[in-house]
Amino acid sequence: MDWIDLEDEYERLYREQRKLSRKEHGSNNYENQRQAVGKVKRHIRQKVLDYQHKLTIWLVTEYDAVFVEDLNVAEMLQDDGNARNKQAAAWRQFITLLEYKGELYGTHVVQVEAAGTTKECATCGVETAKPIWVREHSCPSCGFECNRDANAAMNVLQRGFAELGLGWPESTSVETAFPTDTHSVSAKRVVETGSPTLNEATPVAE
Numbered sequence: 001m002d003w004i005d006l007e008d009e010y011e012r013l014y015r016e017q018r019k020l021s022r023k024e025h026g027s028n029n030y031e032n033q034r035q036a037v038g039k040v041k042r043h044i045r046q047k048v049l050d051y052q053h054k055l056t057i058w059l060v061t062e063y064d065a066v067f068v069e070d071l072n073v074a075e076m077l078q079d080d081g082n083a084r085n086k087q088a089a090a091w092r093q094f095i096t097l098l099e100y101k102g103e104l105y106g107t108h109v110v111q112v113e114a115a116g117t118t119k120e121c122a123t124c125g126v127e128t129a130k131p132i133w134v135r136e137h138s139c140p141s142c143g144f145e146c147n148r149d150a151n152a153a154m155n156v157l158q159r160g161f162a163e164l165g166l167g168w169p170e171s172t173s174v175e176t177a178f179p180t181d182t183h184s185v186s187a188k189r190v191v192e193t194g195s196p197t198l199n200e201a202t203p204v205a206e
Helices: 007-022 028-062 073-078 082-105 146-165
Strands: 067-070 106-115 134-136 145-147 192-195
Touching: 007 028, 028 073, 028 082, 067 082, 067 146, 073 134, 082 106, 134 146
Parallel strands: 067 106, 067 192
Antiparallel strands: 134 145
């Protein structure tokens, strides 16, 4: 499924907010422009919600199990920063929709422990600290190398299998909800999604 594209919407929001900043606070022009800004924000929220509905339907009809990181959304919402709060709220909304539709379609939706999924090697389990700008996983212990997100996805997948009481089939690899930069990591009937890093919307492995 394609990514959501909000570039045009956010450019329009930026323009409308700039116009608002030039209006005299409390004037009729200010109020009219404030409503214009609110209209753009509502359009963005509606577009995000529509995308989340389509994405969750696709996930639960395409796969038998979906594993997601169990993020502390309540704590995230208390953090400073409006953008961070919006991401946290959108993630909670996404999980709520996913769990609801999972029940409707008989798909397992499992939240797993999020701590260490990026640091831990999916092959041998050795933890290696990675700054956020390091996008590749390279294990100093076993030599396993792959995209950072794919490694995290495989860890979430293994934890999801464990939560369901299943072993780790050697023939099963991992498929993230969206493509990473690695070669094929397809997993038939199983998908992992991770932390929300796009504006108010999409889940990707952290």
